[in-house]
Amino acid sequence: MNQTSPDQPIAHPDLPIVHVEQDFEPLLPKFMTNRKKEVVTMREALARQDFDTVRTIAHGMKGAGGSYGFDLVTAMAATIEQAAKTATTTTIATELELLGTYLDRVQVVFDE
Amino acid sequence: MSTSHQSERPAILIVEDHEDTACLVQFVLEREGYAVTCLSNGRAAQHMMASAIPPQVVLLDIGLPDMTGLDLLRVIRATPEWQWIPVLLLTADTRSETMIAAAHLGATEYVQKPIAAERLLASVRRFMSVPHHRAERSADPGHVNTHHVLHRDHRPMGA
Numbered sequence: 275m276n277q278t279s280p281d282q283p284i285a286h287p288d289l290p291i292v293h294v295e296q297d298f299e300p301l302l303p304k305f306m307t308n309r310k311k312e313v314v315t316m317r318e319a320l321a322r323q324d325f326d327t328v329r330t331i332a333h334g335m336k337g338a339g340g341s342y343g344f345d346l347v348t349a350m351a352a353t354i355e356q357a358a359k360t361a362t363t364t365t366i367a368t369e370l371e372l373l374g375t376y377l378d379r380v381q382v383v384f385d386e
Numbered sequence: 387m388s389t390s391h392q393s394e395r396p397a398i399l400i401v402e403d404h405e406d407t408a409c410l411v412q413f414v415l416e417r418e419g420y421a422v423t424c425l426s427n428g429r430a431a432q433h434m435m436a437s438a439i440p441p442q443v444v445l446l447d448i449g450l451p452d453m454t455g456l457d458l459l460r461v462i463r464a465t466p467e468w469q470w471i472p473v474l475l476l477t478a479d480t481r482s483e484t485m486i487a488a489a490h491l492g493a494t495e496y497v498q499k500p501i502a503a504e505r506l507l508a509s510v511r512r513f514m515s516v517p518h519h520r521a522e523r524s525a526d527p528g529h530v531n532t533h534h535v536l537h538r539d540h541r542p543m544g545a
Contacts (some may be wrong), residue, residue, distance in 0.1 A: 295503070299411060305406050333449065334404040337478040340500025341410050348500050 289379045294343040295382045305342050306377065309335060313374045317352065320366050329358035329368060346376060395421040396514050397441040401431045402476060403451050407501070411476070412502045415510065432461060440468050441446060443513050445497070448477040448484065456484075456491055459504035463492040464519065472513040476501065 294302065312331050319327035334356035339347030350373045357365035398415055402408040403426045423441065425431050428450045444462065448455035453477060461481045462468045475488055478499040483495060495509055 295474055297417065298413070300412070301406075301409060304409070334407070337476075337499030338404055338407045338410075341407060341502075345500070371449070376446065 276345070289381050290376060291381045292343050292346075293383050293385050295376075297323050298384050300341060301342070302382060309339075309347065310374070310377050313370055313377065317339070317370055320363065320370070323361075323363075325358045325361050329355050332358060333368070347373070350376070360382055387471075393514040395419055396443075397421045397423070398440040398443045398445060399431070399434070399509065400445045401426075401428070401450065401455070402445070403427060404447070407447075407499070409474075411501060411506065414506060416505060417536070418510075420510070426459075427451055428455075428458045432457055433536050435462070435465055440471055442471070443510055444471055444473045444476055445510075448475055448479055448488075456487055458492045458544055461486065467516045474509055474513075486516060 312335055316328050319325075319331070332351045335351035336348050336355055339345065339351060350369050354366055354369045354373070357369065361378050389529045392477065396419075396422050400408055400415075400422060400426070401412055402411065406428075410422050410424065412424050415422050423434070424457065425434065429452050441484045446459060455477070459473055462471065464472060468493075468536075472494040473492070474497050475493050476497050476499060477484070488496065495514070496508055497509055
């Protein structure tokens with residue numbers, strides 16, 4: 275995760291940007307670490323066709339993502355949750371790939 | 387259990403198993419001066435109900451690991467010292483049958499996830515200045531938002 279203050283130029287204009295309330299800054303490292311761990315856990319669960327675990331984790335991520343300002347995380351988690359309900363392996367795999375890349379590349383701008 | 391309950395600040399109980407969601411809600415509420423207790427499962431909440439002073443508001447996740455939030459809501463409404471406490475459900479479950487079931491069990495309001503901090507605070511503030519047993523009479527019907535307020539009477543329907 276890249277972090278930028280509101281008064282600084284965006285370091286990487288080609289990367290996705292999320293605006294987060296300044297007060298939430300101390301909470302962000304754990305939030306990002308936990309989401310990345312969850313992506314790994316969901317990949318492992320998918321590999322053994324454990325769709326219930328995928329669905330449960332995605333459901334929690336759907337609620338947490340947008341609460342911190344990461345609306346795209348919520349959207350991708352919602353897609354994964356739905357795909358897990360129907361055991362649609364290809365959709366889950368594709369979304370997990372996108373989600374993992376997004377979490378690695380997203381830039382956070384903290385707003386006053 | 388994570389808690390900041392120590393003074394005469396208004397007390398709020400959060401029952402939420404998702405660590406980062408609970409952490410954020412606790413942060414937002416403590417920033418506003420509330421004394422917050424965080425529990426991650428229904429069993430811990432039931433233990434608190436048996437041994438602690440009731441909070442002024444309960445924020446309750448529907449999807450708990452050991453029991454559903456609706457089951458815990460049923461227990462709350464059946465516990466004399468707790469039955470009048472406003473219970474705000476935190477959930478990403480927007481199915482109408484869930485909301486109807488929650489209303490029948492006596493849920494007070496519905497806070498949709500992802501949680502918007504200002505909307506959460508507005509919901510909490512509504513129930514902080516009104517004595518629990520008078521909440522129904524004091525509520526302005528014009529303020530009832532049918533999308534979020536299940537019903538103002540904190541008793542289970544039919545009680």
